Amino acid sequence: MLDPCQRQALQRCVACFLAARELTVLPGKTVTVHDESAYGFIIVQGYGRIQNHDVATATMLRFGQFSQDEFFVSADRAAKGVTLENHSSCEPLVLLKHYPSREGYIPAQK
Numbered sequence: 598m599l600d601p602c603q604r605q606a607l608q609r610c611v612a613c614f615l616a617a618r619e620l621t622v623l624p625g626k627t628v629t630v631h632d633e634s635a636y637g638f639i640i641v642q643g644y645g646r647i648q649n650h651d652v653a654t655a656t657m658l659r660f661g662q663f664s665q666d667e668f669f670v671s672a673d674r675a676a677k678g679v680t681l682e683n684h685s686s687c688e689p690l691v692l693l694k695h696y697p698s699r700e701g702y703i704p705a706q707k
Contacts, residue, residue: 616695617694619691619692619693620681620691621691622682622683622689622690623689624683624685624686625685625686627681629678629679629680629681630678630679630681631676631677631679632670632675632679632694633675633676634672634696634697635669635671636669636675636694636696637667637668637669638670638694639667639692639693640652640653640667640692641666641691641693642654642688642690642691643683643688643690644665645681645682645685645690647668647679647680647682648674650665652665652666652668652690653665653666
């Protein structure tokens with residue numbers, strides 16, 4: 598069990614290493630997103646394409662199976678833009694993008 602001082606120190610430590618933002622692409626839509634830094638993302642709902650890669654929410658994985666729900670975008674590619682396509686006619690494509698934090702940096706919504 599952590600005392601209040603330890604808990605506060607741990608929260609500050611975690612906050613200085615990671616920032617996150619949710620991105621939703623509506624059904625049947627295509628968007629291009631530009632960012633200032635590299636980031637990783639996890640698909641939490643839906644399916645479609647990111648650049649030339651198929652993406653889909655992992656619903657059930659067994660040990661050793663591959664998935665299409667975790668990706669990394671380099672800083673160069675992020676600056677040039679990443680194109681996301683939602684191939685569903687009724688379900689949103691939802692990503693959770695996670696960034697390396699620079700003093701709590703969370704990129705502006707563009």
